[in-house]
Amino acid sequence: MNRREMPVASETVRPDPADLGIEALRTHVAGEMQRTRDRSITLTSAVDDDELVEQHSPLMSPLVWDLAHVGSQEEIWLVRDVGGRSAVRPDIDDLYDAFQHARADRPSLPLLGPTEARQYVTTVRDKVLDLLERTPLEGRRLVERAFAFGMIVQHEQQHDETMLATHQLRRGAPVLDDVPPPAAMEADSLPAEVLVPGGPFVMGTSTEPWALDNERPAHEVHVADFCIDTTPVTNGQFLRFIDSGGYDQPRWWSEQGWQYRQHAQLHAPLFWSNEDGTWWRRRFGRVEPVALDEPVVHVCFHEAQAYANWAGKRLPTEQEWEKAARFDPHSGRSLRYPWGQEDPRPEQANLGQRHLRPAPAGAYPAGAAPCGARQLLGDVWEWTASDFLPYPGFAAFPYREYSEVFFGTGHKVLRGGSFGTDAAACRGTFRNWDYPIRRQIFAGFRCARTPGRDELS
Numbered sequence: 124m125n126r127r128e129m130p131v132a133s134e135t136v137r138p139d140p141a142d143l144g145i146e147a148l149r150t151h152v153a154g155e156m157q158r159t160r161d162r163s164i165t166l167t168s169a170v171d172d173d174e175l176v177e178q179h180s181p182l183m184s185p186l187v188w189d190l191a192h193v194g195s196q197e198e199i200w201l202v203r204d205v206g207g208r209s210a211v212r213p214d215i216d217d218l219y220d221a222f223q224h225a226r227a228d229r230p231s232l233p234l235l236g237p238t239e240a241r242q243y244v245t246t247v248r249d250k251v252l253d254l255l256e257r258t259p260l261e262g263r264r265l266v267e268r269a270f271a272f273g274m275i276v277q278h279e280q281q282h283d284e285t286m287l288a289t290h291q292l293r294r295g296a297p298v299l300d301d302v303p304p305p306a307a308m309e310a311d312s313l314p315a316e317v318l319v320p321g322g323p324f325v326m327g328t329s330t331e332p333w334a335l336d337n338e339r340p341a342h343e344v345h346v347a348d349f350c351i352d353t354t355p356v357t358n359g360q361f362l363r364f365i366d367s368g369g370y371d372q373p374r375w376w377s378e379q380g381w382q383y384r385q386h387a388q389l390h391a392p393l394f395w396s397n398e399d400g401t402w403w404r405r406r407f408g409r410v411e412p413v414a415l416d417e418p419v420v421h422v423c424f425h426e427a428q429a430y431a432n433w434a435g436k437r438l439p440t441e442q443e444w445e446k447a448a449r450f451d452p453h454s455g456r457s458l459r460y461p462w463g464q465e466d467p468r469p470e471q472a473n474l475g476q477r478h479l480r481p482a483p484a485g486a487y488p489a490g491a492a493p494c495g496a497r498q499l500l501g502d503v504w505e506w507t508a509s510d511f512l513p514y515p516g517f518a519a520f521p522y523r524e525y526s527e528v529f530f531g532t533g534h535k536v537l538r539g540g541s542f543g544t545d546a547a548a549c550r551g552t553f554r555n556w557d558y559p560i561r562r563q564i565f566a567g568f569r570c571a572r573t574p575g576r577d578e579l580s
Contacts, residue, residue: 139459139466140268140332145260152255152272155547159279160248162476162545163190166286169298172237179293181227182563188219189286191235193279194244195219197251200521205271206254211247222524265521273333273547274521280545287476287543288563290407291394297408304478304542305470307416310485313353317495318574319443321348324450325457326442327514328552337526338552340516344442348579351439351447352569354484354497355505356430358392359415361422362402364430365391375432380425383560393421393562407479416483418503418567424535424559427506427568439571441509441536441554448492448499448539449551460551461492461499467546472501474546481542481567496569501544503567504537504555511536511556529556541565 143151167175167190175187184192195215202208217223218232235243251272258266265271290299322345328334329341364370370390373381383389391397394405395413402413422430431437439447449457458464462471471490473482481502491497499505511534519527534556540549543565557564 139464140273141330148260148269149255152269152276153252155276156248156251156272159276159283159545159547160244162283163193163244163279163286166283166290167237167241169290170293174293174295175237176230176234178227178230179289180563183285183289183292184226184229185234186286186289187237187240188229188232188234189282189289191215191240191243192219192221193282194240194247196278197244197275198247200271200275201251201254202247205258205266206250208250208254211250212243268332270333271521274335277333277335277548280548283476283545284541284543284548284565288565292563293408295408299407299479301477301479304473304480304482305486307483307485309488310354310416310483313485313497314495316350316352316570316572317447318348318350318578319346319447319450319494320452321346324446326445326552331459331550331552333547334550334552335525336518336520337511337513337554339518340514342515344446346440346442346446348574349439349443349571350574350578351443351494351496351571353495355418355481355503355567355569356427357415357484358413358417358419361392361419361430362413362415364433367433369429369433375429376425377428379559380429383423383425384429387560389423389426392419392426414480414483418481418484418498420481420503420541420565420567421562422506422567423562424506426562427566428508431568431570434570436570436572438506438508438568441507441538443571444499444505444507444538445551447494447496451493453493458493458551460490461496462490467500467549472540472546473498473542474501474540474544474549476543476545478542498539500539500549500551502542503539503565504541504544505539506566506568507536507538509536510534511554533558535559537564537566 138151140148167186176185178185198211203210218234260266260269323343325341326344327338327341329339369375376384396403403410404413428438448461451458467474472487485497487498492499510532511529513530537555
């Protein structure tokens with residue numbers, strides 16, 4: 124089997140859809156859709172058809188389900204709704220409705236086979252590219268600034284990250300190649316944490332053309348003074364928690380967290396093992412020593428919270444995280460990204476599956492936020508202390524099932540994206556959420572704390 128190289132992100136800055144004329148916007152959308160589909164093809168062609176239909180974990184769908192699902196959503200929203208055209212495969216709508224079938228049950232469904240799934244998504248895409256040339260990208264909220272097309276790009280990229288997580292869960296020889304991330308040349312000179320002064324800032328967005336409903340609307344939030352780690356917590360730091368007996372001491376865990384730790388018999392991050400005193404990790408089919416300088420990944424919310432308690436800190440709230448990532452005290456404005464307004468470049472963030480691991484803590488100085496914190500976008504999703512709740516003035520669009528049905532105390536917010544997150548599906552306002560027990564996702568964390576009066580003076 125041929126091993127597949129990861130698509131390398133372009134050095135060219137991706138334009139903001141809000142700044143483009145209509146014809147340039149059409150070209151941009153077509154390019155984003157092709158770039159995204161190339162990634163889907165890479166992930167599904169890296170294994171043979173037998174592995175495409177196999178369920179590598181009950182937590183995940185077979186890869187072939189994800190492939191046909193992105194085509195089904197593209198057909199429903201673009202071919203039928205935006206284009207008003209006849210349905211391609213209305214008979215499979217229910218099969219690929221994520222709300223009707225749990226992931227564990229999907230292998231038993233009469234799914235499209237690999238060849239049929241590939242043909243289906245190609246047919247749908249051909250129709251979409253045709254209607255893209257004919258659809259007025261204004262005058263209707265669903266198509267204004269190509270929103271529906273951007274929504275579908277983000278949806279497919281999110282499933283690409285899910286498929287990448289499935290690759291991590293599969294057993295067998297490596298099938299994905301990558302290049303090492305950049306080193307952190309000055310990591311030893313970085314402060315452990317930075318102080319973010321209190322005060323108001325604008326959270327969320329009302330202007331980002333492709334922002335999803337849970338990111339809206341922009342609203343002012345007041346955050347008190349806080350300190351936040353300059354970089355995500357590393358494997359080496361987390362090992363000290365393990366070595367101190369952190370997994371065996373209930374005092375560091377919430378009641379719910381301790382119950383889950385016992386039930387799941389947690390003793391280290393997922394994919395770690397200890398042999399003769401040496402910690403190893405399994406990474407996309409490779410077994411290698413745990414890299415001490417990389418951000419810890421594959422930990423659940425409860426593990427992150429226990430570490431923070433052990434360290435005498437806490438997890439940041441979602442509001443604190445976004446202020447650290449976006450607020451520019453010199454202008455008093457909130458930025459699109461930690462480094463400014465322009466879309467991510469490779470030297471600013473570890474995004475887009477260029478590397479199959481987090482970069483060492485302290486990398487990407489060009490991507491630092493005004494407060495001095497680094498790697499707030501890319502590398503690892505970061506657990507926050509916040510429940511996934513609507514912003515004041517929230518309105519579901521274009522359907523309730525994207526965000527609204529998940530609001531409540533059952534899901535925790537993650538921010539910032541991971542090495543497997545594409546730039547199209549990651550920005551300073553982007554909100555991810557998951558159950559606090561999830562470990563197969565590319566999630567880590569950084570800590571925060573409330574400074575004392577003497578520190579503020």
